[in-house]
Amino acid sequence: MPWAFCDEVLATDMSNIVGCKEEELAIMNGLTVNLHLLLMSFYRPTEKRHKILIESKAFPSDHYTVESQIRLNGYDPARSIIFVEPRKGEYDIRTEDVLSVIEKEGDGIAVILLGALQYYTGQFFNMPVITKAGHAKGCYVGFDLAHAVGNVELHLHDWDVDFAVWCTYKYLNSGAGSLGGAFLHSKLADTMEPKLVGWWGHKFKSRFDMNNELELSPGISGYRLSNPSIFAACPLRASLDVFCKTSMSELRAKSVVLTGYLEYLVGHYFGKDSPHRKNKEFITILTPSNPEERGAQLSLYFSIPINRIHSEMGKRGIVCDERKPNVIRIAPAPMYCNYLDVWRFIDALLTIMDIAENQPDLDSELD
Structure with a gap:
């Protein structure tokens, strides 16, 4: 049996x-x-x-x-x-x-x-x-x-x-x-x-x-x-x-640098003090910055409502989830994500945030 x-x-x-x-x-x-x-x-x-x-x-x-x-x-x-x-x-x-x-x-x-x-x-x-x-x-x-x-x-x-x-x-x-x-x-x-x-x-x-x-x-x-x-x-x-084809130590080593890359790009383009966000909405990372105090996940707190942003992410093939009212969790899982995936996410998010900031009637634009 x-x-x-x-x-x-x-x-x-x-x-x-x-x-x-x-x-x-x-x-x-x-x-x-x-x-x-x-x-x-x-x-x-x-x-x-x-x-x-x-x-x-x-x-x-x-x-x-x-x-x-x-x-x-x-x-x-x-x-x-x-x-x-x-x-x-x-x-x-x-x-x-x-x-x-x-x-x-x-x-x-x-x-x-x-x-x-x-x-x-x-x-x-x-x-x-x-x-x-x-x-x-x-x-x-x-x-x-x-x-x-x-x-x-x-x-x-x-x-x-x-x-x-x-x-x-x-x-x-x-x-x-x-x-x-x-x-x-x-x-x-x-x-x-x-x-x-x-x-x-x-x-x-x-x-x-x-x-x-x-x-x-x-x-x-x-x-x-x-x-x-x-x-x-x-x-x-x-x-x-x-x-079994790898080990948790190898996956973790990749995860640390991959998530670190995501953290850097989020801060660079969407941080409260970023020159790219001057007079615009921003994103705060809730997750600890110390790699030893986090895994692959970064919890992003948006200064604007996220329901429409999350919807647009889904339309662009970004798999993530929302935690109401203002948090979206992003996890570049090292088993199958790479640096290009991280950059594609940031590139998509730049477009989505620009739409959110410049078009008040975002519902009709994104839904």
């Missing part, structure tokens, strides 16, 4: 991308389902330690999962969620501010859950430093890798991360709604067990005996519920085959 192993045969190549042992990850479900399953094990609140720390603008799936898990355990999200946020007038969250909150509130925090790479700003959090600080205060530390996997170098095992979840349809290119991934550190394999079990978490050697006597697979494999879709596994297999 080759289909019965369609999830397991992906584990080796995926482990190289997220930096862990093969037995520490499972390909299963979707990101939010996996987050719920893991939080059911990791979030065990007490009156003293019942809080979850997340970023103030966490992705909705993380925010809603945290709220519902807190309510499920009989606590009030208003009392049990701690938000870490940027300082006034800033866009990104300083690492020292995260550490300060952990130091101050850590004795009451059960779980720290951050998006490893913040979806809105593109900020890449200092995962090993935050993990070490959380552990020092007795907290479990987990990360949502949705925008980080396949984008930046990850070393989940060596960084001592307790758990992580991710989807595979962004930088891993497997298609929207495809299979997700989950990580559980091997140090916790014998102490953490799923609160909900399904037959796919049963050890393979006796899974098809159908005797209803559970032999739970160890570690994260025991969290699997149902047999995965072979149709969802195939595109992920194809994507991982391409990733």
Whole structure:
């Protein structure tokens, strides 16, 4: 039954991308389902330690999962969620501010859950430093890798991360709604067990005996519920085959210079102080300028409404997305983008911005 192993045969190549042992990850479900399953094990609140720390603008799936898990355990999200946020007038969250909150509130925090790479700003959090600080205060530390996997170098095992979840349809290119991934550190394999079990978490050697006597697979494999879709596994297999032709270190090296080139051109042509923007609308980059604090993504904040700008980008073959009211995210993914692609984007954006600035009735012009 080759289909019965369609999830397991992906584990080796995926482990190289997220930096862990093969037995520490499972390909299963979707990101939010996996987050719920893991939080059911990791979030065990007490009156003293019942809080979850997340970023103030966490992705909705993380925010809603945290709220519902807190309510499920009989606590009030208003009392049990701690938000870490940027300082006034800033866009990104300083690492020292995260550490300060952990130091101050850590004795009451059960779980720290951050998006490893913040979806809105593109900020890449200092995962090993935050993990070490959380552990020092007795907290479990987990990360949502949705925008980080396949984008930046990850070393989940060596960084001592307790758990992580991710989807595979962004930088891993497997298609929207495809299979997700989950990580559980091997140090916790014998102490953490799923609160909900399904037959796919049963050890393979006796899974098809159908005797209803559970032999739970160890570690994260025991969290699997149902047999995965072979149709969802195939595109992920194809994507991982391409990733196997290179390495995350090589991709990251290209990404740093490619995104740096994009950052330079955006600032040169659209920065607030650029001579090209004199008395014109401008673009602010929300993403950190330090390459170590970002991936391929730059979040561009426009000083004018973006709905029409985004529409025109689509008509010109530029694949990006809008985050209302004023942000468009651009990501020159190093797997298939090059310097010419970056320049073509800037050239198109010059034309689009000129239209936006010179024609008030942009709706009729662009729609």
